[in-house]
Amino acid sequence: MARVLVDTPLPHLDRPFDYLVPDELRDDVHEGCRVKVRFAGRMVDGFVAELVEESEHDGRLAPIAKAVSPEPVLSPAVITLARAVADRWAGTLSDVLRLAVPPRQARVEAQPSGPVDGDLPQVTDDGWQLWPQGPAFVAALAAGERPRACWSALPNRDPARAMAEACLATLHAGRGSIVCVPGVRDVARWDAVFTEVLGKGRHVVLTGGEKPAERYRSFLAVARGAVQVVLGTRAAAYAPVKDLGLVALFDDGDDLFAEPRAPYPHAREVLLTRAVQESTAVLVGGFARTPEAQSLVDSGWCAEIVAEATTRRRAWPRLDVTDGSVDGGAPARLPHEVFKAIRAAEGPVLVQVPRRGYRSSLACQACREPARCATCSGPLGQAGPSAPLACRWCGTVAADWACPACGGTTVRATSIGHRRTAEEYARAFPDREVVTSGGDTVLDTVGHEALVVLATPGAEPVAAGGYELVVLMDTWLMLGRDDVRVVEESHRRWFNALALARETATAIAVGDPAVLQALVRADPTGLAAQELADRAATHLPPIGRLATVDGDAETLAALGARSWTPNTEVLGPVPHEEGERLVLRAPRREGAELARSLQQVQAERSAAKLTPVRVRIDPLGF
Structure with missing residues (x-):
């Protein structure tokens, strides 16, 4: 007999099932191989978890319908891992196995995987x-x-x-x-x-x-x-x-x-x-x-x-911070310190720009009221210098836009993307090549010549020999995002950009010196310790466990009144995108129990043929 992990999305059936192994399939059915079985009236895929002598099932067992392949692609260690992952994140085993085992390719399976010839290189450090x-x-x-x-x-x-x-x-x-x-x-x-x-x-x-x-x-x-x-x-x-x-x-x-x-x-x-x-x-x-x-x-x-x-301090580039102002005046888009440093640079310069695109956020020139779409009230933006104003949500073109507050017809940019910034840099440095990396066009590498690379976070190309100068533009804009992890994520992207600098390179950050001290001190571990302390004060992951449940208002109201773990806090429901969201927060020691309770909710709804709710445990947004 074979214990089979059936590929089913139904949480109330998230367990192995026993099947008979027909005599004609005994040579092809092995632990970890793919099979097809009849399940709930239809033919489905499955994996053989183990071969057993006896079954705990009292009734008549159905036979395995087909041995798809004798290749053992699912090891016992991965089965154990997949089960733990499903339980940790309140999911099902079949969902995890889809992530763990790629689809079969019969022709590839027929080819051998030969061992590597030759001796191992010597260990070096x-x-x-x-x-x-x-x-x-x-x-x-x-x-x-x-x-x-x-x-x-x-x-x-x-x-x-x-x-x-x-x-x-x-x-x-x-x-x-x-x-x-x-x-x-x-x-x-x-x-x-x-x-x-x-x-x-x-x-x-x-x-x-x-x-x-x-x-x-x-x-x-x-x-x-x-x-x-x-x-x-x-x-x-x-x-x-x-x-x-x-x-x-x-x-x-x-x-x-x-x-x-x-x-x-x-x-x-x-x-x-x-x-x-x-x-x-x-x-x-x-x-x-x-x-x-x-x-x-x-x-x-x-x-x-x-x-x-x-x-550590010698390895990281020396960082200066400027707010872009001169003698108390208004901050400049291209601060004098940045202009002077780029002029003096003889090698490649990296300029990190927080936003991609051209002009991603607009406002009325006269009254500063945000420019919104007349159709859906979404934010208006401009994709290029000759592109019309258009809604970033629904794409509607606002050809004859007028401010509903003052009647003005001229807009100004409140957020400038990397393409618009590239235009400004090209005018400021006509003797240098200016290239962009971000959005649909991401560069992997650049040479060692004296060019200016404007890149969005995560799209910075590697320069041959490293960058001579790294500029972090508009750091206040990255820190202004509505995200619990905004400080952690912003600094991670800044440190990654600074790590592309060559030895003896310099760097400039445009922002508030008081909030960029971890960059100045080149101290990512100190920042992590502070972020962890802040999370301990608010009982957020990794100190606590947090689960979000998305669904309709009636369902979440019932779940909000449900008994969870002894110390679970129930927050919400609150409006969220297309429905509502319930947030459950529990101590870390009760995380496994909370996940089991959420699995039980999904199983109950599945057995009753109700619409499933969307459960996420420790999502990145918290």
């Missing part, structure tokens, strides 16, 4: 020399130990090389590694470094953006044990690595690590769960540090790998 604890961490990995660390990376020291050296040391101990980075642009850069350090063919890349055949080929190489090192985006967190010895994550604050599909897990928490279940080493790194990473350090679960203060 060259990429860790600036950190006093770094060489010892690598040595511990090579010795088969399981150290856990939060690592504060530095500019001009490629984090990809340090991570690759950690993976190489883990390979020498006979164990594998998973390394997750935010996006495919990062994977492309890190892939070349991993190949150089580990040797060709010793790692695979797993991302959701790969072609299906390539992704499945890489997945099979890992599942078959031919390759033990996986580099990828959040999709790689579930890779079935044999003898997993290290899970690593870089820049864990990036929202790309948050899965946009149910049950909305975060790759950092998935990897930490694996580390506990499979007893692996842990490495969480970044140029900035999140409150979640800081909580691991404060609890003693992770050690710190940080450079000494003098080394």
Whole structure:
């Protein structure tokens, strides 16, 4: 008999079911393979979780209808992980398995995954020399130990090389590694470094953006044990690595690590769960540090790998802060300090602009009233110098716009995007090439020539040899967003931009010096500690557990009156987008119980054939 994990979206049926294995399929049905079974009157896909001698079911068992493939693509370790992830985020096992196992490609499955020839390169720790604890961490990995660390990376020291050296040391101990980075642009850069350090063919890349055949080929190489090192985006967190010895994550604050599909897990928490279940080493790194990473350090679960203060200050570019004003006058769009520094620069200059587009926010020139759409009351914007005014929500063109407050017909920009800023810089520096990176056009790299690169946060290209000058424009605009994590997220993007500078580079931030002291001191860990303390005061994650439930008003009113955990706070319901939202906040120790209660809600509604509510636990917006 076979215990089958059936692919069903119904929460009240989120459990394995027993099926008979027909005699003609005994040679093809293995633990972890794909099968088809009849379930609820229709044929559905499933995975064989295990083969058992007896069933706990008293009735007659249905037979497995078809063995789709004898290939064992779902390992027991990944099943255990998927179950834990589903329970942690109040989801179903089938939803998690869709994230963990890519679709089958029959032609790829028929091809072998050969082992890599040749000896492993010798273990090196060259990429860790600036950190006093770094060489010892690598040595511990090579010795088969399981150290856990939060690592504060530095500019001009490629984090990809340090991570690759950690993976190489883990390979020498006979164990594998998973390394997750935010996006495919990062994977492309890190892939070349991993190949150089580990040797060709010793790692695979797993991302959701790969072609299906390539992704499945890489997945099979890992599942078959031919390759033990996986580099990828959040999709790689579930890779079935044999003898997993290290899970690593870089820049864990990036929202790309948050899965946009149910049950909305975060790759950092998935990897930490694996580390506990499979007893692996842990490495969480970044140029900035999140409150979640800081909580691991404060609890003693992770050690710190940080450079000494003098080394850290020498590595980061010297930062000056200006509010853009001169002798008490109004702030200038292009401050004199920035103008003078760009003029003096002989190499590439990076200018980070908070908003993409041209003129993304407009107001009446006469009375300063925000310019709104007459159709839906959305904000008006302008996509280009010759483009008409149009609504950013519904796209309606406002050809004959007039201010309803004063009747004025002229608008001014209250928020300028990177394309409009590029026009201003081109006029100010006619002898320099000005290029943009953001929106639909993102540059990966630029040369070492004296050009000005205007980029939105996260779209900064890497310059050959590093940038001579980094300018952070309009920092007040990034801090003005309505987001609980606005300080953390803004500083993460600023630190990442500053990390692209070359040695002895300088930097200028346009904003309030009082709120940018973490940048001035080059102290991301101090900022993370302060952010964690603020979250402790408000009982927000990672100190507490927080769940949002979206649905209609009647349903949420009933859930608001429901009994949850002993110390759960019920906030709302409040209006939210197309419906209403209920917020549940509980102490961390009651998080598992709260998740179980939310799973029970979904199961009850599923059994009663009611519309499901949308549940998210610890979403990034809190």
